[in-house]
Amino acid sequence: MAIRVNLDVMLAKRKMSVGELAEHIDITPANVSVLKNGRAKAIRFSTLDRICKVLDCQPGDILEFSDGPQVED
Numbered sequence: 001m002a003i004r005v006n007l008d009v010m011l012a013k014r015k016m017s018v019g020e021l022a023e024h025i026d027i028t029p030a031n032v033s034v035l036k037n038g039r040a041k042a043i044r045f046s047t048l049d050r051i052c053k054v055l056d057c058q059p060g061d062i063l064e065f066s067d068g069p070q071v072e073d
Contacts, residue, residue, distance in 0.1 A: 004064045007036040010055045025050040 011021060018036060022029040025047065034040050048059055055061075 002066045002068060004066050005035060005038050005040065005062060006064055007032075007051070007062055010057055010061055011036070014055050016055070021051070021054060024054040 011018065018032045019029045022032045025032075027047065035043060048062070051057075051062060052059060
């Protein structure tokens, strides 16, 4: 099982760049990229809350459960 991050999809739908999102949610563009590319091990609820407010979406629009094998680093 794995949690897939679909932040890239939401950014594309909102026509927003990683840099723009980072500025709005007050974290570095590098950390947004880590999250967007699925390399993050965790996300704070406060960060998820800010992302959802800026992108006008629900957590389920960004995070998706997949019952397939989890990819290891």
